[in-house]
Amino acid sequence: xxxxxxxxxxxxxxxxxxxxxxxxxxxxxxxxxxxxxxxxxxxxxxxxxxxxxxxxxxxxxxxxxxxxxxx
Numbered sequence: 001x002x003x004x005x006x007x008x009x010x011x012x013x014x015x016x017x018x019x020x021x022x023x024x025x026x027x028x029x030x031x032x033x034x035x036x037x038x039x040x041x042x043x044x045x046x047x048x049x050x051x052x053x054x055x056x057x058x059x060x061x062x063x064x065x066x067x068x069x070x071x
Contacts, residue, residue, distance in 0.1 A: 001071045008063030011056055018053025022046055 029042045 001067050004067035004070070005064055008060045008065075008067055011060030011063060013060070015053045015055070015057025015060055018049060018056065022050035022053060025049075 025046045026043065029039060029046070034042065
């Protein structure tokens with residue numbers, strides 16, 4: 001069950017890295033001084049990355065909890 005815990009921790013860290021990437025990408029897009037349509041287009045490309053990273057992080061945390069419960 002230790003492998004399950006470590007796998008979940010790795011998934012959580014990957015998800016967290018994706019969330020940090022999303023924050024940095026949105027901040028750069030807002031500072032670029034784009035017009036409204038260009039900003040919306042760029043944010044619409046970042047949104048799936050953010051949601052995927054959030055899902056990966058949640059799945060990782062669920063895996064950690066399952067590993068702890070099964071020990």
